[in-house]
Amino acid sequence: MSALAGKLEDFRAGITAIDCDYVRPRLAASHLVVDAGRAAFVDTGTTRSLPNLLHALDAKGIDRDDVDWVLTTHVHLDHAGGAGALMRALPNARCAVHPRGARHLVDPEKLIAGSIAVYGEERYRALYGEIAPIDASRVFVAEDGARIRLGARELELIHTPGHALHHYCVVDAANDLIFSGDTFGISYRDFDVDGRAFIFPTTTPVHFDPQALCESVDRLMAYGPRSMFLTHYAEVTELERLARELKERVIAFADLGLRYRDARDRTDKLRHGMFAMMSAWLDAHGYPSDDARRHWLLDEDVELNCQGIEVWLDRK
């Protein structure tokens, strides 16, 4: 058995979650979808995730020629940073991207600069490595409601602003499931208690829009799915509860921002307030009260979420 075998987890409907080895185990997934011998990846992780993705193809006995699609839900680098490197390895694949994201995958300079602004140069290099451009002729610009074929199944790509303006979700209506990227928030398996998932929104820079995000969650739920597959991380069910909690928490984050909007030490107040808020939700969820572990699992998201809320406050 290869050391990479533990990175794969199989689900229904021909879906395998692949650990992208981003930051820590089971933080970011790429999903491999196989139907009638054809395959697609939904999100790619970073360039450093590529070996795990190619290993997943080998493990499933799928030839690289048989991958038809690389579906990048949005162009944030933990979702699409590896798309260029992956496309080079897949001769027949097309990369589907939102109209607002397409030029960034063809010419990643601005994406790289934006990410360095968020993460700082050193951390950016450590996290993402090289970002390869994608030839424009291999990019499929996904308009809202675009339908694509994968083997015997049809997938619908729908625009879902709120987390990012360049975000789409992948609806697999025949299988009652949706790949939600970051639109349906974050649900790390680390926080599962007795099989119950814990969920919270991701409000990273620079497009967070609470109202649009809640409307996008409603749009996803209107399909009546049984499962969502989240990039962070993999399958969740019990969707009525999670959608309700997610929307409540979007509003709670926005209200937190408004409360400290004009505070002199706004950044500090937001960070402490958000961690305290999430800690209270974890208490209610029945998660052990181990503060060090909570910080280890949440600090990165608290930091990015607060940055995104400040961008939103300054834009309003």
Ligand SMILES: [Zn+2]
């Ligand atoms: Zn994102």
